[in-house]
Amino acid sequence: MEEGRSERTVPSRRWSDRKEKQMPRSEVDWPNEVTYLQILDADGKVDEDLEPDLPKETLIKLYKTMVLVREFDAARLRLQRQGEIGTFAPSTGQEAAQLGSICALKDSDWFVPSFRETAAQVWRGAKLENDLLYVAGFEEGMALPEDTRDLPISIPVGSQVPHAVGIAWASKMRDEDTVTMCYFGDGATSEGDFHEGLTFAGVFEVPVVFLNQNNHWAISVPRERQTASKTLAQKALAYGIPGVQVDGNDVLAVYAATKEAVDRARDGDGPTMIEALTYRMGIHTTADDPTKYREESEVEKWRERDPIDRMRVYLMDKGHMDEDDDEAWREEAKKEIKAAIERYRDNVPDDLGSMFEHTVAERDPYLERQRKELMDYWERAGVEVGH
Amino acid sequence: MALELAEAEKGKTETVEMNVIEAINRAMDDEMLHDDTVLILGEDVGKDGGIFRVTDGLMDKYGKERVIDTPLAESGIAGTAIGLAVNGMRPIAEFQFSGFSYQAFHQFESHAARMRKRTQGGITLPLVMRMPYGAGVRALEHHSESRETYWIHTPGLKCVIPSSPRKAYWLLRASVRDPDPVMWMEPKYLYRRGKEEFEVGPDIGIDPLPGALIEQEGDDVTVVSYGASFQVAAKACETLEEEKGISVELIDIPVLSPYDSETVNKSVRKTGRCVVFHEAHRTLGMGAEIAARITEEEETLFRLEAPVVRVTAPDIIVPLLTREMAYLPDQGRLVEAVEKVMDYGS
Ligand SMILES: Cc1ncc(C[n+]2csc(CCOP(=O)(O)OP(=O)(O)O)c2C)c(N)n1
Numbered sequence: 001m002e003e004g005r006s007e008r009t010v011p012s013r014r015w016s017d018r019k020e021k022q023m024p025r026s027e028v029d030w031p032n033e034v035t036y037l038q039i040l041d042a043d044g045k046v047d048e049d050l051e052p053d054l055p056k057e058t059l060i061k062l063y064k065t066m067v068l069v070r071e072f073d074a075a076r077l078r079l080q081r082q083g084e085i086g087t088f089a090p091s092t093g094q095e096a097a098q099l100g101s102i103c104a105l106k107d108s109d110w111f112v113p114s115f116r117e118t119a120a121q122v123w124r125g126a127k128l129e130n131d132l133l134y135v136a137g138f139e140e141g142m143a144l145p146e147d148t149r150d151l152p153i154s155i156p157v158g159s160q161v162p163h164a165v166g167i168a169w170a171s172k173m174r175d176e177d178t179v180t181m182c183y184f185g186d187g188a189t190s191e192g193d194f195h196e197g198l199t200f201a202g203v204f205e206v207p208v209v210f211l212n213q214n215n216h217w218a219i220s221v222p223r224e225r226q227t228a229s230k231t232l233a234q235k236a237l238a239y240g241i242p243g244v245q246v247d248g249n250d251v252l253a254v255y256a257a258t259k260e261a262v263d264r265a266r267d268g269d270g271p272t273m274i275e276a277l278t279y280r281m282g283i284h285t286t287a288d289d290p291t292k293y294r295e296e297s298e299v300e301k302w303r304e305r306d307p308i309d310r311m312r313v314y315l316m317d318k319g320h321m322d323e324d325d326d327e328a329w330r331e332e333a334k335k336e337i338k339a340a341i342e343r344y345r346d347n348v349p350d351d352l353g354s355m356f357e358h359t360v361a362e363r364d365p366y367l368e369r370q371r372k373e374l375m376d377y378w379e380r381a382g383v384e385v386g387h
Numbered sequence: 388m389a390l391e392l393a394e395a396e397k398g399k400t401e402t403v404e405m406n407v408i409e410a411i412n413r414a415m416d417d418e419m420l421h422d423d424t425v426l427i428l429g430e431d432v433g434k435d436g437g438i439f440r441v442t443d444g445l446m447d448k449y450g451k452e453r454v455i456d457t458p459l460a461e462s463g464i465a466g467t468a469i470g471l472a473v474n475g476m477r478p479i480a481e482f483q484f485s486g487f488s489y490q491a492f493h494q495f496e497s498h499a500a501r502m503r504k505r506t507q508g509g510i511t512l513p514l515v516m517r518m519p520y521g522a523g524v525r526a527l528e529h530h531s532e533s534r535e536t537y538w539i540h541t542p543g544l545k546c547v548i549p550s551s552p553r554k555a556y557w558l559l560r561a562s563v564r565d566p567d568p569v570m571w572m573e574p575k576y577l578y579r580r581g582k583e584e585f586e587v588g589p590d591i592g593i594d595p596l597p598g599a600l601i602e603q604e605g606d607d608v609t610v611v612s613y614g615a616s617f618q619v620a621a622k623a624c625e626t627l628e629e630e631k632g633i634s635v636e637l638i639d640i641p642v643l644s645p646y647d648s649e650t651v652n653k654s655v656r657k658t659g660r661c662v663v664f665h666e667a668h669r670t671l672g673m674g675a676e677i678a679a680r681i682t683e684e685e686e687t688l689f690r691l692e693a694p695v696v697r698v699t700a701p702d703i704i705v706p707l708l709t710r711e712m713a714y715l716p717d718q719g720r721l722v723e724a725v726e727k728v729m730d731y732g733s
């Protein structure tokens with residue numbers, strides 16, 4: 001087993017054991033290849049032959065975003081514990097898988113997230129204060145900037161996969177030079193939507209990249225109990241789509257594999273699925289208690305492969321940063337978060353009426369009557385209803 | 388308790404004090420002891436004990452073969468539950484939230500609901516599809532809906548929603564024994580809100596699913612509710628009695644389908660007034676059916692002294708957590724509605 005790969009992959013089924021009990025058969029030729037890519041080893045040492053050509057500014061921006069989002073998770077957890085915001089799904093441990101991949105996209109490409117892609121969202125320009133508004137329970141945080149090509153998060157697991165395929169399909173129909181990237185977890189690969197989406201992508205050869213973050217857990221269900229498939233990448237093969245594995249805590253490998261897949265899609269050569277082997281280092285969401293179902297020793301092992309630590313070693317070895325930079329950037333991140341929290345607090349809406357906006361384009365008279373009844377009621381009760 | 392020990396004491400009954408979560412857990416526990424074809428399957432129901440801890444401890448007691456952590460695939464859960472029921476098991480399938488049961492919608496609609504018909508009674512499906520529903524727990528998008536209408540609207544499915552720990556215990560056990568598929572919706576707002584004392588025991592006698600339950604007799608107005616809303620309605624009725632001197636007949640309809648309009652209409656003939664209270668959307672919510680059954684029965688319709696009034700959530704997507712309590716119908720709205728029907732025409 002290669003360094004950095006899952007300790008607990010599913011054992012190969014020993015189908016060969018039954019060969020003498022079967023009639024002689026001829027082999028079927030099919031592309032049953034799944035490859036694995038790692039560029040930074042577990043300690044952050046780079047394989048120079050494979051090192052991608054990323055400019056210093058991009059590398060530093062990647063590192064700073066990793067640090068920012070790690071700090072943001074910690075800040076959100078504090079706010080959640082104080083009751084100021086609701087539950088959310090942290091990115092901690094998966095920063096390289098998200099950022100190494102999202103940085104291979106152009107602004108004009110489409111980004112289709114699941115619900116754990118805060119790091120990728122921030123890279124795409126999402127404002128922290130909007131995220132806070134959303135998790136605090138205000139729809140206002142979901143408003144999209146003009147002409148964005150990001151979809152909102154998708155909570156029903158796997159349901160976004162066919163959307164990404166449709167978006168990419170439209171790009172192809174309209175002869176646009178854009179690629180769509182779709183994120184989802186290991187658990188999502190069990191859902192029907194995943195399989196139907198990949199089936200369409202394969203048949204219609206659309207320019208989409210499926211970025212699977214195999215963080216080894218779907219709440220309490222470990223990867224090896226999620227599917228008897230030895231890898232998740234091989235699921236793509238069944239749909240005529242190449243499937244590759246990368247070390248998901250190695251930002252360079254994730255970038256290199258994604259860049260190849262994005263280029264391939266852009267060149268009109270069809271979809272790719274990337275299985276980024278990573279780890280959910282913390283809770284599933286704030287409602288979760290992992291001590292019920294997993295050993296701390298497993299978490300420890302993955303902590304040694306922390307994607308941020310590995311990138312720091314790499315950047316220091318390259319002379320792109322030193323300890324002082326690290327300290328300064330961390331402080332910068334904390335300041336940025338503090339400012340975002342303040343901006344969020346300054347902009348907390350105080351009206352109720354907006355709950356009636358945006359369900360449909362125009363309210364019919366009966367819905368309007370319901371709105372009036374409810375708002376009149378709250379006004380009589382002395383609540384500021386706005387609108 | 389170890390399984391052998393529990394087996395030995397199966398005949399015993401005891402009085403317990405439990406919240407809704409504990410009651411549902413105990414109902415499944417007792418039903419599994421009582422009948423060894425009963426099994427539980429769903430996401431995170433085993434080792435984790437369910438994300439709300441509703442199945443806590445059951446895997447340790449009954450093993451991984453009977454309390455099964457499934458892959459993340461609701462259509463797979465519903466479809467295999469149907470197959471398990473076809474082949475002699477009594478599955479209790481958990482859907483983590485009712486909002487994620489739709490991934491299995493076609494299994495409910497096209498198969499669970501129709502197997503009896505399609506085999507002319509040859510294959511029946513004694514299975515329970517459990518799912519938490521409802522707002523008020525500061526959850527995320529898709530986690531707060533009250534869409535029982537989907538199941539009520541589907542012939543061949545039963546739909547049951549308990550409103551207290553005691554009812555949760557008794558009704559769940561009756562649902563497991565019911566010969567037809569039961570869509571069992573759990574008011575997660577009530578999960579840990581208040582305990583109740585009641586009798587339990589694996590071999591205790593269990594009545595079949597009931598009709599409408601008159602929880603409090605009264606003369607002036609009939610208030611019908613169910614699930615989490617029922618508890619809000621009960622509080623409002625106290626206020627109405629104590630502060631306004633209005634005598635309310637309060638009815639719980641834990642079995643929404645089949646709906647027992649006989650009991651409700653009889654009450655309405657007595658009081659001449661009816662207010663329905665639920666957190667489901669207004670349009671085609673249960674209130675629509677209750678009102679329709681009243682008006683289509685002349686002997687009840689002509690006794691009405693005021694129009695039937697529905698106090699419900701509006702026809703909008705459930706707002707995120709800061710506005711959800713304002714979206715949910717509350718006591719005050721029910722009190723106002725009851726006063727309005729009392730004043731009607733005067
Ligand atoms: C269709 C559906 N079923 C169940 C859930 C509840 N749920 C939320 S996240 C999750 C596990 C997801 O696992 P995975 O796809 O591996 O993503 P991860 O959380 O690890 O990022 C579950 C079961 C859901 N959101 N949607």
Ligand SMILES: [Mg+2]
Pocket residue numbers: 185186187213214215216217218219
């Ligand atoms: Mg996962």
